[in-house]
Amino acid sequence: MTSALTAPPDGQPASRRDAPLVTPDLPHGLEELLQVRLPALIATRRHLHANPELSGHEFATAALIAAELTRAGLQPRLLPKGNGVICDVNGRAEGPVVALRADIDALPLADVKDVPYRSTVEGVCHACGHDVHTTVLLGVGQLLARLAEQDELPGRVRLIFQPAEEILPCGALEVIEAGGLDDVTQIFALHCDPNLPVGKVGLRVGPITAAADNVTVRLTGPGGHTARPHLTVDLVDALGRVVTEVPALVNRRVPANSGLLLVFGHASAGTRYNVIPSEAVASGTLRVMDRDTWDIAPKIVSQVVRDVVAPTGATVDLDYQRGRPPVSNDSRAVQVLTTATTAALGQDGIAETPQSMGGEDFSWYLEHVPGALARLGVGRVGPNVDLHRASFDVDERTIEVGVRLLVQTALRSLTAA
Numbered sequence: 001m002t003s004a005l006t007a008p009p010d011g012q013p014a015s016r017r018d019a020p021l022v023t024p025d026l027p028h029g030l031e032e033l034l035q036v037r038l039p040a041l042i043a044t045r046r047h048l049h050a051n052p053e054l055s056g057h058e059f060a061t062a063a064l065i066a067a068e069l070t071r072a073g074l075q076p077r078l079l080p081k082g083n084g085v086i087c088d089v090n091g092r093a094e095g096p097v098v099a100l101r102a103d104i105d106a107l108p109l110a111d112v113k114d115v116p117y118r119s120t121v122e123g124v125c126h127a128c129g130h131d132v133h134t135t136v137l138l139g140v141g142q143l144l145a146r147l148a149e150q151d152e153l154p155g156r157v158r159l160i161f162q163p164a165e166e167i168l169p170c171g172a173l174e175v176i177e178a179g180g181l182d183d184v185t186q187i188f189a190l191h192c193d194p195n196l197p198v199g200k201v202g203l204r205v206g207p208i209t210a211a212a213d214n215v216t217v218r219l220t221g222p223g224g225h226t227a228r229p230h231l232t233v234d235l236v237d238a239l240g241r242v243v244t245e246v247p248a249l250v251n252r253r254v255p256a257n258s259g260l261l262l263v264f265g266h267a268s269a270g271t272r273y274n275v276i277p278s279e280a281v282a283s284g285t286l287r288v289m290d291r292d293t294w295d296i297a298p299k300i301v302s303q304v305v306r307d308v309v310a311p312t313g314a315t316v317d318l319d320y321q322r323g324r325p326p327v328s329n330d331s332r333a334v335q336v337l338t339t340a341t342t343a344a345l346g347q348d349g350i351a352e353t354p355q356s357m358g359g360e361d362f363s364w365y366l367e368h369v370p371g372a373l374a375r376l377g378v379g380r381v382g383p384n385v386d387l388h389r390a391s392f393d394v395d396e397r398t399i400e401v402g403v404r405l406l407v408q409t410a411l412r413s414l415t416a417a
Contacts, residue, residue, distance in 0.1 A: 048134060062163070065085045068142075083164075084104065084171065086160055098156070098157050099181065102161055103171070105171070127392040155414035194394070196351055208355055212323045213321060217317075218280070220279050220314065221235050221278060221315065235270075237312060238312035266282065267280075268280065329371075336372070336412050
């Protein structure tokens, strides 16, 4: 059967032509249902993109998800705060429980795209593809619900629509606390990757993301006139030393192959050209590929910051916020994804992918159960647009790819357990 991948919907540009244009049929009559549901899924993605919600406030998004799942004959339940959803697709009782997770929050960025589904919420947009993740998992739920009705689902599949992936504390911890991993044997997730064309899936055994923490350094002192800095603590000078010296010195304290990256994204001090301020602040992220180095990073950063600031006389308040460990893919789970990708897209659908310096709170699930994160190609014709940019968009044909992949992943995980 020729797939909808052969024609992008509604005038969307074609993806790079190395993407497969024909896919094998889904099992148990699901192929026809998928083709029927695709236009509605694309419309859902566009609605989510036009109506984004920030981390921790995904109430309308969660309500939409719950309504769609209920229409499919399922029984979703909201997380305690009402901004996330957990829903079991109940197949044969004797089978295992496999979880599929999608994150649903948006970013505090203005949407600059000229598209009909541009964000209608000022200063908020889906610049990381979570609208795609959500839509794909909704499609998967609809197809698996049909299998369950036909008694063709060999176990239980838990759909997790998680809030607050983009902030700390992470939404994954809320899901775990709410029992989202109870009885789960494996868990899987997809993340959009604009560096891969649609129809390609990036797989990797072991670490696929980095650990990511937040670091904020606050400096205080008496302040004073710029004409008499000797009577003050010059916090602008002290802040400059923190921003320029600390990252390099921290790197000197860890193994060179740990991949540690400390970058300050914000620094501020003062409001007047002739006043030395009494407060200054710098904040940024620490990312590291190695789990052992992540464990010792807070102590190292604290010591280096205090050593750098000490000669200036400023008082230091360091807020080191632990974020998330690296996502480390289980080898058996990656094998499930490999066979699922081959079934959904053919052997050419598999792509190698490097470990990223980005952070992902999917890692917290893997602290409890084995699983794997795959990268879903969403690249469009022309220059790629990176994640977390206000112009980010996807080739919407990837929605079909993602649904096919996760349906096959769930079925193969259930039968392999």
